[in-house]
Amino acid sequence: MQNQALNPSSPVISSVAAVAPRAQASVRNLPVNLFASVMGFSGLALAWRLAHEGLGAPAIVGEAIGAFALGVFVLIAAGYLTKLVRHPQAVHAEFHHPVAGNFFGTIAISILLLSAVIAPYSAPLAHLAWTIGLLATFALSFAGLSRLLKGQVDASLAVPAWIIPGVATLDIPVTGAHMPMAWAAEANLAASAIGVVLALVLFTMIIGRLVHRDPLAPAMEPSLMILVAPFAVGFLAYTNIVGEIDRFASLLFYFGLFMFAVVAPKVFRRGASFAPSWWAIGFPMAALANAALKYAESHPSEPLWAIAIVLLAALNVALAVLTVKTVRIALNGKLFA
Template identity: 50%
Template sequence: MQTITAIPKQKSIGSVQFLPVNLFASVMGISGLSLAWRQASKLFGTSLVIADIIGIAAVLIFIILSLGYMSKWILYPQKVKDEFKHPIIGNFFGTITIAILLLSSVVGNYSELTGQVLWIIGTVTTLVLSFIIVARLLDGNHEHGHAVPAWLIPGVGTLDIAVAGGSMPFAWAHEVNLLSLAIGGIVALVFLTMILSRLIHHTPMHAGLTPSMLIMIGPFEVGFLGYVNFEHRIDQFASILFYFGLFLFIVLFFKVFKKSIPFGASWWGVSFPLAALSNAALQYAMFVNSWPLIAIAAIILVLMNIVLVVLFVRTLKSLFNGNLLKG
């Protein structure tokens, strides 16, 4: 008698060893969304409860991702080491430090002391990482194809120090913010020139990296926010930063948001530049108090909400399908 034993196939969501570091960009985007809704409450009178709920979500997601990535570091240290040394992926470690800086602004609305501690941690780690990345690039022998928008993340990260630290009460915070604007501004300018040269003169990037093109608006919109928080005013230089970032977003929008580009964790790279643009647009609209700019700010805020909801749903679907954490 032949016995056939049917063993049901168990579906696995994958292994933590394949947890991509660029998922921390989701914390940046969601934190930025929380801050944008807080700005929207001043411009449109929306409830602060929206900002509170989104802020809680950002904190929880950061904790979950941190526990996951620490587990990966402990269990598969070589995987983490390889990622950090990778000429492209290594730049995404900046999403961790920037996430801490943005969370300092989110949490600081409820506990000033906790916000200040997070800002100090984020500032130190961002400056150290920026030093490591720039020093590594200056070793030479890097391929033209490695000059991608992800290079901007460590530079933009230092600009976020001033974004989150504009109201810090420490006597030394002014000079640290000025240092961060100097590093972020010049590094972003140099890297952006190299990236544009690569995009113009060489073969197109891999489809999986296409969403990261939106990072190129980061130096302008994050620069706007950092400069305004530092100077405590909006002048013509700040206006130029905002408007060029807006123009670049419109140009890149039609190149990035295409159905032909497959979904992956790299899509979260669109969230934080979009969040920076939304916060900048809301702040600029309040300053100018002109209905076309108010309408633009509202459209960008709605668009950001739609994009982040779609990304969140597709990420969960990818996770439970076993695609997100597979080798």
């Protein structure tokens, strides 16, 4: 029997095609998942800050990448706002799509991460950005879960992108553990509660779909890296809340590392064609690199520092390659086609 996930008429492929119909190059085809690039660059900037503290890496590297992440966000946000104004029906269809709609969480996560990037330069602006990101994250998580609970959702659509809203709520305490507002501590706890339960439930559903149903279509295979995020981000959120790296934090870190070892060979394979969906690998890798650097600093040993350095180096290479390829398709018009 023909593999349904590889068949253009399958529910996943046909429904995605409905969101992005074939047409001439137009801003209406700008994918919301491109905001994942901002997540990757912001995570890389924060990782270099940790490398500066733990390894003595040049501070300018992380700050320069952070400025670049902010510039990329402004550029993509301007493009997507143009899409919203000119083609609101396309944005509406994308938001209500059972797969693509989850990527609106990348906007909220980008804002949360950028609040941490700009915090050393402007505390008030960082507080404002974090608050906006928090409200957007809660709203998107509520909308996402409400949509699933309507029922009659095709089980084949339970793909790794579903877990983005849960990861988004976990990013609230990752970036807001030191927010001075009186209500921030309770908001961080609420976000952690929502994120942990959502991530675990959806992770179980996604693993069940991957085990019992047809494999993901090749174009969706990079999203497998998202399965690393709940544990790497969970590690960062948990350690920020409790203020230490205890045994439970160690369990989260090591399982995140294990998941990366499992999915990496499935993602980084020869012959894989590039698409904007590849940016899905950036933030999970960045979260794991940040977790590894933080863990190695708390439990210093040569193997742990080696793991952290290798992950940071791999993240740099991956984002550099994705940047070059994205600029190339932007210049030849394929990004908007």
